[in-house]
Amino acid sequence: MKAITLLKKYQLRKTAHRLGILQFFLDESKPISQRDLQSKFPDCDRVTIYRILNLFQEKGLIYRIVDTDKVVRYAFSKPQKEIHHHEHIHFKCEDCGNISCLTDITAENFPLPEGYTIRNVNFLVLGTCKKCNQ
Amino acid sequence: MKAITLLKKYQLRKTAHRLGILQFFLDESKPISQRDLQSKFPDCDRVTIYRILNLFQEKGLIYRIVDTDKVVRYAFSKPQKEIHHHEHIHFKCEDCGNISCLTDITAENFPLPEGYTIRNVNFLVLGTCKKCNQ
DNA sequence: GTTTATGCAAATTCTTTGCAATACT
DNA sequence: AGTATTGCAAAGAATTTGCATAAAC
Secondary structure (H helix, E strand, O other), rough: OOHHHHHOOOOOOOHHHHHHHHHHHHHHOOOOHHHHHHHHHHHHOOOHHHHHHHHHHOOOEEEEOOOOOEEEEEOOOOOOOOOOOOOOOEEEOOOOOOEEEEEEEEEOOOOOOOOOEEEOOOEEEEEEOOHHHO | OHHHHHHHHHHOOHHHOOOOOOOHHHHHOOOOOOHHHHHOOOOOOOHHHHHHHHHHHHOEEEEEOOOOOOOOEEOOOOOOOOOOOOEEEEEEEEEOEEEEEEEEEEEOOOOOOOOOOEEEHHHHOEEEEEHHHH
């Protein structure tokens, strides 16, 4: 899916900054912070980046992940194919600092006590990843 | 367990503010923010609260939970009995805003892919709780 | 042509730092 | 007495708001 198609679908104006930032989310599988975008798009004002992130989040295009170091990151929330919507859990390795995706665990199969329903699994599990464990 | 015993055990000076704040953590099962403490202890300078929270966290007395609204909260991390240390997952209901504890799910039984190890389960699951689901 | 987005400046909130006065051991 | 903690002022970082200009529809 292309950025321009998504903006049209969500009835958002197709500005250069929005197209660039949205495409970056589509290309990147890892969560992205406002700082990441600032260095990636130096010509875009930082306030504009904040506004675009807030807009995309309100519209449900991206969702928020807050790290334990209080850094707010965002990830694209819709799948490539529009059949199923599997938001996944992110895993942050405290050794290498890398954030990866745990595709096995989703909102659907997360073990919850009876009576509870999950809406978001926008969280981070902290530990050591496979590579650093070797 | 009493606050004064814990401070002694961790070789921290027993000041009035530390005793009051630590006792509050012991009495309260829900995560506590710096703001909560500010309104609970109006005579304690906000900088002092920050410093006490940072100290307790470094020493491992409390641990950090970052909410999706970016509010940093802390919870007491040591169990009443010192046999087992089960950090648990917190569940935030987006309907009533309440944060509760999922005691069934711990770091030990959290479903992870092979090769990964969990260090912290200090995160928040978002959804609707049993009460609000009725 | 009308509505919305952007850039700049400034305001707000959260958190940390420096330093002198105070409290703990 | 000596060391660590506190309070106050100020600095720093992250994010939001107001408003005039510019771009999208």
